[in-house]
Amino acid sequence: MTLNYIDNKDLYPSRKGKPPKIYDRIDPVVYSNDSESPISSQLIKKYKKNGYLKIDNFFSPEEITSYQKELEYLLKADYVVDKEKIIREPNSHEIRSIFQIHQISKVYKKLSKHKDLLSLVKFLLNDNIYIFQSRLNFKPGFRGKEFYWHSDFETWHVEDGMPSMRAVSISIPLTTNTYENGPLMFIPGSHKKFISCQGFTPINHFRRSLKQQNFGVPDDLHLSELINQNGIESMICEPGCLILFDCNTIHGSNSNISSFSRSNIFIVYNSIKNKVSQPYSGQSPRPEYICTRKKIEPII
Amino acid sequence: MTLNYIDNKDLYPSRKGKPPKIYDRIDPVVYSNDSESPISSQLIKKYKKNGYLKIDNFFSPEEITSYQKELEYLLKADYVVDKEKIIREPNSHEIRSIFQIHQISKVYKKLSKHKDLLSLVKFLLNDNIYIFQSRLNFKPGFRGKEFYWHSDFETWHVEDGMPSMRAVSISIPLTTNTYENGPLMFIPGSHKKFISCQGFTPINHFRRSLKQQNFGVPDDLHLSELINQNGIESMICEPGCLILFDCNTIHGSNSNISSFSRSNIFIVYNSIKNKVSQPYSGQSPRPEYICTRKKIEPII
Numbered sequence: 001m002t003l004n005y006i007d008n009k010d011l012y013p014s015r016k017g018k019p020p021k022i023y024d025r026i027d028p029v030v031y032s033n034d035s036e037s038p039i040s041s042q043l044i045k046k047y048k049k050n051g052y053l054k055i056d057n058f059f060s061p062e063e064i065t066s067y068q069k070e071l072e073y074l075l076k077a078d079y080v081v082d083k084e085k086i087i088r089e090p091n092s093h094e095i096r097s098i099f100q101i102h103q104i105s106k107v108y109k110k111l112s113k114h115k116d117l118l119s120l121v122k123f124l125l126n127d128n129i130y131i132f133q134s135r136l137n138f139k140p141g142f143r144g145k146e147f148y149w150h151s152d153f154e155t156w157h158v159e160d161g162m163p164s165m166r167a168v169s170i171s172i173p174l175t176t177n178t179y180e181n182g183p184l185m186f187i188p189g190s191h192k193k194f195i196s197c198q199g200f201t202p203i204n205h206f207r208r209s210l211k212q213q214n215f216g217v218p219d220d221l222h223l224s225e226l227i228n229q230n231g232i233e234s235m236i237c238e239p240g241c242l243i244l245f246d247c248n249t250i251h252g253s254n255s256n257i258s259s260f261s262r263s264n265i266f267i268v269y270n271s272i273k274n275k276v277s278q279p280y281s282g283q284s285p286r287p288e289y290i291c292t293r294k295k296i297e298p299i300i
Numbered sequence: 301m302t303l304n305y306i307d308n309k310d311l312y313p314s315r316k317g318k319p320p321k322i323y324d325r326i327d328p329v330v331y332s333n334d335s336e337s338p339i340s341s342q343l344i345k346k347y348k349k350n351g352y353l354k355i356d357n358f359f360s361p362e363e364i365t366s367y368q369k370e371l372e373y374l375l376k377a378d379y380v381v382d383k384e385k386i387i388r389e390p391n392s393h394e395i396r397s398i399f400q401i402h403q404i405s406k407v408y409k410k411l412s413k414h415k416d417l418l419s420l421v422k423f424l425l426n427d428n429i430y431i432f433q434s435r436l437n438f439k440p441g442f443r444g445k446e447f448y449w450h451s452d453f454e455t456w457h458v459e460d461g462m463p464s465m466r467a468v469s470i471s472i473p474l475t476t477n478t479y480e481n482g483p484l485m486f487i488p489g490s491h492k493k494f495i496s497c498q499g500f501t502p503i504n505h506f507r508r509s510l511k512q513q514n515f516g517v518p519d520d521l522h523l524s525e526l527i528n529q530n531g532i533e534s535m536i537c538e539p540g541c542l543i544l545f546d547c548n549t550i551h552g553s554n555s556n557i558s559s560f561s562r563s564n565i566f567i568v569y570n571s572i573k574n575k576v577s578q579p580y581s582g583q584s585p586r587p588e589y590i591c592t593r594k595k596i597e598p599i600i
Binding site for chain 2 (some may be wrong): 179259
């Protein structure tokens with residue numbers, strides 16, 4: 001297996017002021033041999049093909065209840081959280097995200113080391129891993145706004161300096177995700193391509209982009225191509241389910257005018273060999289609570 | 301059957317600066333006897349219960365093709381339409397709605413007099429009817445924004461002076477409506493209640509409300525009550541289908557980040573006995589292209 005991320009070479013140039021372009025992915029999707037998988041080979045095949053996987057009833061009802069209670073606690077007692085780590089909706093005071101939850105909360109710290117979860121993530125990345133980012137996403141009823149289509153990797157590469165595609169995200173729904181409350185949507189197979197985005201990165205872009213993303217978003221033409229080829233899949237699920245997805249899978253969600261909030265835990269595991277260097281945008285690094293850079297604690 | 305709209309009495313007060321309140325509907329939902337129905341009594345029962353009805357394959361493929369072609373023509377040749385009648389998205393130049401399409405287009409004029417359609421509408425309203433409003437709604441892919449929950453009647457009552465609930469809307473999808481492209485959503489049974497909204501009506505409110513509605517929207521508490529009791533239903537359908545709904549049924553739609561646009565024709569038929577008087581807001585009437593007031597042409 002080739003390691004592509006030596007010498008800080010930019011293997012996935014984006015936002016360099018050039019027209020948008022689509023590249024093939026250079027990196028593997030699964031870094032271990034299939035024979036070592038802790039889940040069935042059918043599921044791994046599906047993950048490789050689509051770039052994401054939904055596993056129902058992964059967590060026990062007791063585990064989910066403890067995660068839900070912790071969410072309620074954090075939302076009500078938001079004064080216990082460093083203000084900077086709380087992102088609010090673009091047009092209201094309502095909470096959209098809380099960052100670094102594995103540091104803030106003992107319950108979520110324990111979750112981040114969940115045995116079955118780690119065994120799966122380690123299989124996918126085949127390396128020692130650390131938590132690159134963690135957050136609680138809260139899409140309130142009535143006024144929850146959309147998250148536009150994006151590849152997380154594009155942002156982490158350009159704005160944080162993540163060299164290669166060797167990171168996995170997990171999303172754990174804490175409320176029922178229906179078609180009506182703006183569920184997570186994926187473009188299957190989009191992880192095999194990299195859309196180089198147009199434009200540049202505004203300074204301190206993250207302060208706005210966490211509310212509403214305007215840069216680092218794929219262009220209409222390439223997005224249409226991917227959607228026409230592969231369609232869109234909505235992640236309709238009940239609490240207890242685990243959603244795993246590759247760092248480069250294009251995802252987004254529509255607004256939520258239903259009365260039902262859509263909350264989920266989001267943790268990103270990165271390979272130790274893939275830790276961030278200088279941002280490829282050439283700008284200053286984003287804060288530690290968004291991108292673990294200094295305090296890397298490997299999860300063995 | 302009592303006629304409630306004599307003497308311009310305000311039977312459904314709203315936006316009078318008082319706290320929000322929920323009332324029972326005073327008016328009938330279906331004004332004819334069931335025995336006169338041109339469709340099955342099961343369907344009429346459903347309409348009475350839910351406040352809306354979806355009838356698949358109501359229009360022939362040829363009819364739908366002609367409506368779609370006319371849409372393409374109007375979108376491309378928007379210079380043929382009086383600028384005032386074109387409403388654009390809040391943050392872009394893209395078209396959101398074109399008003400008075402039954403006047404602008406021969407194809408849509410013919411559609412507005414479609415025999416089977418009129419027989420159904422006349423049955424529901426049991427009176428001579430006229431077109432109160434018509435429009436083309438175009439929710440573009442990627443950037444189509446949500447339409448927040450509302451009762452059309454609340455707006456037509458307060459801002460136009462429509463006395464009673466004796467109007468029916470029809471929506472004709474011109475593109476496939478999926479869960480991903482922001483389909484029309486209804487709260488079943490909501491037509492039996494009237495939510496009196498808080499606040500007042502800003503002057504010339506319509507100029508903004510047609511882009512994004514901020515006044516005349518139901519409050520969270522009463523909306524939650526209705527949704528908890530009745531749920532939400534998304535209108536997933538193919539072109540050819542007809543959606544009929546009572547003027548007071550609460551509806552809305554989420555944003556559309558999919559690549560697929562969601563377009564539909566929207567026509568409102570009103571009973572001649574229910575024609576508008578002075579707006580109950582006490583303000584000036586809205587323009588004729590939004591609310592037919594002067595040029596009432598009964599469809600016999």
